[in-house]
Amino acid sequence: MTEDSEYSDNGTEAIQELSDEEFMEELDNDEFESHRGAFGEFGGASGGLIERTFRERIIIVGVTLGGEDPERTEVDLNELALLVDTAGADVVGRVVQRRSAPDPATYLGKGKVGELKELSEALDVDTVVFDDDLTPAQQRNLEKLLGRTALDRTAVILDIFAQNASSVEGRAQVELAQLRYLQPRLRGKGQGLSQQAGAMSAGGGARVGSRGPGETQLETDRRRISRRIHKLEAELRAMDHARDTQHKRRSKSRAARVTIVGYTNAGKSTLLNRLSGAGVLVEDRLFATLDATTRRLQLPGGEAVLMSDTVGFVRKLPHQLVESFKSTLRVAAEADLLVHVVDGSGPDVEAHIDAVREVLGEIGAGEVPELICFNKADRTDVQEAAKLRRSFDGSVAISALSGEGIDVLLATIGDRLRIQTIVVDLLIPFDRGDVLAEVHREGEVLTERVGDAGMELTARLDEAASAKLSAWQVA
Ligand SMILES: Nc1nc2c(ncn2[C@@H]2O[C@H](COP(=O)(O)OP(=O)(O)OP(=O)(O)O)[C@@H](O)[C@H]2O)c(=O)[nH]1
Numbered sequence: 001m002t003e004d005s006e007y008s009d010n011g012t013e014a015i016q017e018l019s020d021e022e023f024m025e026e027l028d029n030d031e032f033e034s035h036r037g038a039f040g041e042f043g044g045a046s047g048g049l050i051e052r053t054f055r056e057r058i059i060i061v062g063v064t065l066g067g068e069d070p071e072r073t074e075v076d077l078n079e080l081a082l083l084v085d086t087a088g089a090d091v092v093g094r095v096v097q098r099r100s101a102p103d104p105a106t107y108l109g110k111g112k113v114g115e116l117k118e119l120s121e122a123l124d125v126d127t128v129v130f131d132d133d134l135t136p137a138q139q140r141n142l143e144k145l146l147g148r149t150a151l152d153r154t155a156v157i158l159d160i161f162a163q164n165a166s167s168v169e170g171r172a173q174v175e176l177a178q179l180r181y182l183q184p185r186l187r188g189k190g191q192g193l194s195q196q197a198g199a200m201s202a203g204g205g206a207r208v209g210s211r212g213p214g215e216t217q218l219e220t221d222r223r224r225i226s227r228r229i230h231k232l233e234a235e236l237r238a239m240d241h242a243r244d245t246q247h248k249r250r251s252k253s254r255a256a257r258v259t260i261v262g263y264t265n266a267g268k269s270t271l272l273n274r275l276s277g278a279g280v281l282v283e284d285r286l287f288a289t290l291d292a293t294t295r296r297l298q299l300p301g302g303e304a305v306l307m308s309d310t311v312g313f314v315r316k317l318p319h320q321l322v323e324s325f326k327s328t329l330r331v332a333a334e335a336d337l338l339v340h341v342v343d344g345s346g347p348d349v350e351a352h353i354d355a356v357r358e359v360l361g362e363i364g365a366g367e368v369p370e371l372i373c374f375n376k377a378d379r380t381d382v383q384e385a386a387k388l389r390r391s392f393d394g395s396v397a398i399s400a401l402s403g404e405g406i407d408v409l410l411a412t413i414g415d416r417l418r419i420q421t422i423v424v425d426l427l428i429p430f431d432r433g434d435v436l437a438e439v440h441r442e443g444e445v446l447t448e449r450v451g452d453a454g455m456e457l458t459a460r461l462d463e464a465a466s467a468k469l470s471a472w473q474v475a
């Protein structure tokens, strides 16, 4: 990754000064349509938004809005540079501006847009990537003014997901997210002409039957996208249903469910592998894991747990992705305990924790008990590690790579699960073998003996099971 230039002034001096009228005229001028990137066309849905036949040259752009810390913008841009690199393009420059609020038409101020254009030309840049979400109108305006593709962080993340999706479900989820992103951004091309396409289609070479009479290409594309979205939604619902059924069958002997969550690249898959030899792909790459992998393992106390690995989170995770991955992420919402893996050696620990918790809230997992697990202890400064442990009560420190602290982690998981259960005494009549079986299935039987009036049991149950079996409970 190279960064040839750094522009960090406040954007007051404009290189290319335009009057307001000229500026708006330029926005209205349709001759700006052609540029090199891949975004102008519908059809990017199955591929990416970033061109990959060559390594695109990219400028990244950040804005420090009123009240925000410029340091924050720099940290965010460093992460964006990493995302762009992961997506397979080169960052060749970065532009920063401080503004009280985004410009509604172009996000940046118009002076800064002129500057960005000059720089893009000087550095022969293909695409400009903004760290914040652009509205469809801003995106379109910027592409016109700059003469090249303008994308935002969301598009880059969608692109990486698209590259990494390999399972049928993962691919469907990513495509759905991409289409939801594209839908409001579809733009009409040569609408005047295709307006008559209904009449022309027989001899004119347009796809017969793909467009109704009087329908523009844009309307056809919209219709196609909506249909595809509905189809994907239905397919994903079916896959979700199948998983549900499978899950019910599997959870006959009710094992506690522990789900590993955390920021991307924190070491979640490494941890699951360390604990279970799951053989999950581990890579020093963002969003290496998209599918949830579940393994059964035994805690030191003998209890069985089902442990799952999940997709990583990131700051400003596109809501389209969160929405599409909801079914996969149910494994977090329905867990008995979340092991929140944090890269304790990273530069931005607390912001990462906040970002993960925010997404957990969005997917309905905000109330699930959370065990913070600082990973990469092998390369964390000792004092820093101690400070983190103190500020997060009940947290543990491990190295998923070296195995350090894993025993403490497992013991802590056992303790945390046990707190959530209660120990009860039960008396079950001899002729109720079904209830006896249910206790064994639902909980952990600690003692069992033949009494005078029936079987006398002491068992550890979770709340739901103890409510169900309350009729057999003895005070
Ligand atoms: N030094 C060190 N590196 C680690 C440790 N745990 C994981 N890593 C490295 O961190 C990188 C990311 O690990 P993964 O397990 O793929 O991380 P992840 O959280 O599953 O990442 P995504 O699936 O991409 O969200 C890999 O290069 C691992 O080798 C650790 O304890 N110490």
Ligand SMILES: [Mg+2]
Residues within 6 Å of the ligand: 268, 269, 270, 281, 282, 288, 289, 310
């Ligand atoms: Mg992973």
